[in-house]
Amino acid sequence: MSDDTNLSLRQRKFAVFGNPIKQSRSPFIHAEFAKQTGLSLQYRAIRVELDNFERAVMDFFKAGGSGLNVTVPFKEQAYQLASRHSARAVRAKACNTLRPEADGVYGDNTDGIGLIRDMIANHGWSLRGVRVLLLGAGGAARGVMEPLLRENPSALVVANRTVAKAETLAKEFADLGQVVGKALTDLASELPFDVIINATSAGLKGETPDLPGSLLGDRCCCYDMVYGAEPTAFMRWAAENAAWAVSDGLGMLVEQAAESFYVWHRERPDTASVINHLRGSLAAA
Numbered sequence: 001m002s003d004d005t006n007l008s009l010r011q012r013k014f015a016v017f018g019n020p021i022k023q024s025r026s027p028f029i030h031a032e033f034a035k036q037t038g039l040s041l042q043y044r045a046i047r048v049e050l051d052n053f054e055r056a057v058m059d060f061f062k063a064g065g066s067g068l069n070v071t072v073p074f075k076e077q078a079y080q081l082a083s084r085h086s087a088r089a090v091r092a093k094a095c096n097t098l099r100p101e102a103d104g105v106y107g108d109n110t111d112g113i114g115l116i117r118d119m120i121a122n123h124g125w126s127l128r129g130v131r132v133l134l135l136g137a138g139g140a141a142r143g144v145m146e147p148l149l150r151e152n153p154s155a156l157v158v159a160n161r162t163v164a165k166a167e168t169l170a171k172e173f174a175d176l177g178q179v180v181g182k183a184l185t186d187l188a189s190e191l192p193f194d195v196i197i198n199a200t201s202a203g204l205k206g207e208t209p210d211l212p213g214s215l216l217g218d219r220c221c222c223y224d225m226v227y228g229a230e231p232t233a234f235m236r237w238a239a240e241n242a243a244w245a246v247s248d249g250l251g252m253l254v255e256q257a258a259e260s261f262y263v264w265h266r267e268r269p270d271t272a273s274v275i276n277h278l279r280g281s282l283a284a285a
């Protein structure tokens with residue numbers, strides 16, 4: 001047997017399942033983390049047919065796979081499939097991280113902590129005692145509700161195009177802090193906010209909710225959970241309205257990956273160098 005074959009047999013196998021998956025940066029991120037920590041692993045991006053998620057997961061683990069990330073549109077299915085969940089996955093009702101166990105599959109969700117680490121540790125923003133506006137009430141918003149509220153903002157307003165979804169989400173998390181649901185069209189009378197987070201998918205169509213600039217308080221920090229080579233429509237809106245700081249979601253992507261890496265390997269990789277590298281390759285693209 002060649003040295004290469006020996007190496008690939010020893011390597012633990014990981015992957016991210018999604019559809020589409022072509023643009024995934026996760027193989028690069030996990031390869032960088034592995035280099036840093038000296039672990040030998042294989043991490044692939046795999047496109048899974050929309051009706052074949054459960055079977056694909058089970059086959060991957062049966063074949064000796066050690067862990068999976070799960071992305072759009074399978075996170076809720078991953079939650080259903082898991083037989084044991086972390087507390088944060090239960091709150092999110094979605095999983096982006098899976099690990100096989102003796103008698104089933106363990107499901108976790110690292111998206112929320114990824115956002116919080118990027119805002120607080122990487123950007124130096126604070127959520128404690130400040131007013132936070134979360135735009136959107138879909139899966140992406142749900143996934144960050146618990147970690148946001150655990151930072152004890154003075155108020156969290158969830159605003160959505162479909163108001164009923166914002167109200168439902170607010171009720172569901174009311175045990176964790178001061179949170180209300182509102183319609184996007186009903187924000188004009190709100191006091192200004194210190195932090196505004198975009199968790200809508202409007203940006204995928206190059207759009208951003210039409211909101212009054214008066215929502216931005218002095219030194220308002222604006223965060224878009226998506227990223228790209230160019231500033232998103234939401235980021236441009238924030239800059240035009242004199243936001244103090246504006247960020248896309250590239251750091252959140254790397255931080256959620258680092259937390260998944262920790263769930264699997266109990267090692268904490270350095271994220272800053274990986275964020276910088278990805279930022280450079282986005283700019284060069």
Ligand code: ATR
Nearest residue numbers: 136137138139140141161162165200201202207209
């Ligand atoms: P995700 O998993 O990305 O959160 P989702 O669960 O489909 O995807 O949720 C998409 C979110 O973006 C929802 O809050 C949606 O609002 P509705 O609940 O009213 O559909 C919001 N959204 C999508 N396009 C939007 C747009 N053009 N303007 C405002 N909100 C939009």
